[in-house]
Amino acid sequence: QNVLKHNDVLARELRIRFQKAGVFVASFVSSPGSGKTAFLEKTLTKLRSQYRITALVGDLATANDAARLARAEVPVKQIVTGTICHLEAQMVSDSLQDWDLNELDCLFIENVGNLVCPSSYDLGEALRVVLMSTTEGEDKPLKYPTIFNTADVAVITKMDLAEAVEFDLKAAHASIQAVRPAMQVFEVSSKTGEGMDKWLEFLQAKFVDGQ
Amino acid sequence: QNVLKHNDVLARELRIRFQKAGVFVASFVSSPGSGKTAFLEKTLTKLRSQYRITALVGDLATANDAARLARAEVPVKQIVTGTICHLEAQMVSDSLQDWDLNELDCLFIENVGNLVCPSSYDLGEALRVVLMSTTEGEDKPLKYPTIFNTADVAVITKMDLAEAVEFDLKAAHASIQAVRPAMQVFEVSSKTGEGMDKWLEFLQAKFVDGQ
Ligand SMILES: Nc1nc2c(ncn2[C@@H]2O[C@H](COP(=O)(O)OP(=O)(O)OP(=O)(O)O)[C@@H](O)[C@H]2O)c(=O)[nH]1
Ligand SMILES: Nc1nc2c(ncn2[C@@H]2O[C@H](COP(=O)(O)OP(=O)(O)OP(=O)(O)O)[C@@H](O)[C@H]2O)c(=O)[nH]1
Ligand SMILES: [Mg+2]
Ligand SMILES: [Mg+2]
Ligand SMILES: [Zn+2]
Ligand SMILES: [Zn+2]
Numbered sequence A, B: 001q002n003v004l005k006h007n008d009v010l011a012r013e014l015r016i017r018f019q020k021a022g023v024f025v026a027s028f029v030s031s032p033g034s035g036k037t038a039f040l041e042k043t044l045t046k047l048r049s050q051y052r053i054t055a056l057v058g059d060l061a062t063a064n065d066a067a068r069l070a071r072a073e074v075p076v077k078q079i080v081t082g083t084i085c086h087l088e089a090q091m092v093s094d095s096l097q098d099w100d101l102n103e104l105d106c107l108f109i110e111n112v113g114n115l116v117c118p119s120s121y122d123l124g125e126a127l128r129v130v131l132m133s134t135t136e137g138e139d140k141p142l143k144y145p146t147i148f149n150t151a152d153v154a155v156i157t158k159m160d161l162a163e164a165v166e167f168d169l170k171a172a173h174a175s176i177q178a179v180r181p182a183m184q185v186f187e188v189s190s191k192t193g194e195g196m197d198k199w200l201e202f203l204q205a206k207f208v209d210g211q
Helices: A002-021 A036-047 A064-072 A089-098 A145-149 A169-179 A196-209 B002-021 B036-047 B064-072 B089-098 B145-149 B169-179 B196-210
Strands: A024-029 A053-059 A076-080 A106-110 A127-133 A153-157 A184-187 B024-029 B053-059 B076-080 B106-110 B127-133 B153-157 B184-187
Touching: A002 A089, A024 A036, A024 A196, A036 A053, A036 A064, A036 A106, A036 A153, A036 A196, A053 A064, A053 A089, A064 A076, A076 A089, A145 A169, A153 A169, A169 A184, A184 A196, B002 B089, B024 B036, B024 B196, B036 B053, B036 B064, B036 B106, B036 B153, B036 B196, B053 B064, B053 B089, B064 B076, B076 B089, B145 B169, B153 B169, B169 B184, B184 B196
Parallel strands: A024 A106, A024 A127, A053 A076, A053 A106, A127 A153, A153 A184, B024 B106, B024 B127, B053 B076, B053 B106, B127 B153, B153 B184
Antiparallel strands: none
């Protein structure tokens, strides 16, 4: 309980720091392998020419994801959590020590692959994105409701595989609406680029709102 | 720390109870949507005619998985954990209250979808199975090493989709070996039945061993 309280206090401070420095911060959660890194790499690649953008990624082990995100040619830092199954505000704060927030327009944070624990830890972000892939089935929102109803928008990934896995898009939308009515949902494929334009348009409108 | 210690003590007691009653217990972990329920449903269906078999399944919410497992026509109980991201020995012990262990040959336990936290909680099982699907990518073992090196065997699921997602089977095996040398790995499809015979043969040999 103290851990959560401490995190909330620190997250609120971070949120104020981000707002004062004019940095738009978005975090990304999903189960392992839903396609967060692929989605972020694509997003970063598309935005890097217009915005000063950086990324943080948390994992229990390896710097694999940071290496992949770095292919977008933006500054990226890997946070290795060891045994901790979620990112916390302290970890984000520590990682930002040698970046000047006034020099940044946006910061994207990829959380540890986990559909449960990250929902309890505010990171000071302006936008929380939850991802689910067509390959996971349609009922994940119902089975992991908190991570969906604590997020702002949802992204259904790997749409290029929807047919191969007989994905029931209508059922997936119904599941999301059941736990978070009127939640905005994007359908994308990081592989083919399907749906990325709509997502980027939404994101850039958010940058403007944040200013 | 006390929570973990208490769990270990209870798990050890459970393990002894299971052994004395001659019940073979196996637990199944993986990320959400890797195919635990589909795999278990298939396994239960194949074994029910020869063994007195039951299943427990843990989820944050819904009884969806228990309903699916029940299609195998064996006794199934759903454990709803609320916000707890893993099963614990206490939950298993509580769920078993109205079953007579002496009347059972096997008990299968599906854990909450989570590649992190369940690795810290012994449930008294004789066999720990970790699953990963072809759709999650090949590096999950490297990125979530503890759940793999605390398991006894690994199962690569959704082999029927391997080609559609350009799965690199060799790389997946290499990842597993890197974190748990000589770990036995099964390649299956719950959809087509591929690999199920080998898995069932292994499992039944384990029942005998356990006696
Ligand atoms: N076909 C297809 N595959 C995808 C897509 N996005 C990601 N993948 C694949 O899915 C697997 C997992 O993708 P990642 O980007 O590593 O997923 P992740 O959510 O970052 O995983 P963690 O960081 O471990 O939680 C990889 O093999 C990707 O190539 C997509 O849009 N279409
Ligand atoms: N093509 C194919 N799809 C599968 C296979 N096994 C499971 N699926 C699909 O994958 C999705 C998730 O399967 P589940 O069995 O619910 O996965 P799970 O690991 O039990 O998920 P949680 O209990 O939420 O952690 C469902 O849409 C299944 O139909 C398989 O072998 N092949
Ligand atoms: Mg990733
Ligand atoms: Mg399941
Ligand atoms: Zn956790
Ligand atoms: Zn946990």
